[in-house]
Amino acid sequence: MVNYSIQLDTTFSALSDPTRRAILSKLAKGDMPILELASPFDMSLPAVSKHIRVLEKAGLLIRKKQGRVHYCRLNAKPLRDAAKWLAFYQQFWDAKLDSLANFLEDSSK
């Protein structure tokens, strides 16, 4: 349970940055060498590499070396637990807005 919670911390934290989400989105199209993965971002290679390391540490990206080229692959499995955690709240985001309006109206009394 503790490990599950720590993994959620790491997953959600990794997803809280737009560059890291964009990297995952690029990898969804297929495995990619690091240089190709980094090229569209308006930042230095070390800066992108730092984001790649965060994703790697979170288990969302797997790196392998083939000859002299480093390839990256998406590993979406940790996203499953994050999605499961969120799914519980679906009952609340589907709730009627009326309820929120009443809550806020009450507070102005």
Add this chain to the structure above:
Amino acid sequence: MVNYSIQLDTTFSALSDPTRRAILSKLAKGDMPILELASPFDMSLPAVSKHIRVLEKAGLLIRKKQGRVHYCRLNAKPLRDAAKWLAFYQQFWDAKLDSLANFLEDSSK
């Protein structure tokens, strides 16, 4: 699109802490005065209040004052976009482990 991305940053960041997730989980049971919400956590009231403010800023918690009591309510709507973002990756976490094993095997050659 930019706003959508910023909201995702804020939502995922807010969810990357176990205390904040626990607060949302408590609020899923119903609206709650801040003091009652804070009581089970092994930290000071100012520390819990800081987490509550992060959730409030992320739009995941709404606060209202009723008389002298501050009530909190869950607002799950921002979680919907986070869940939508994650849902795209379902096709990958359902992918066979064989594919990953092959990828890793290749890299050891």
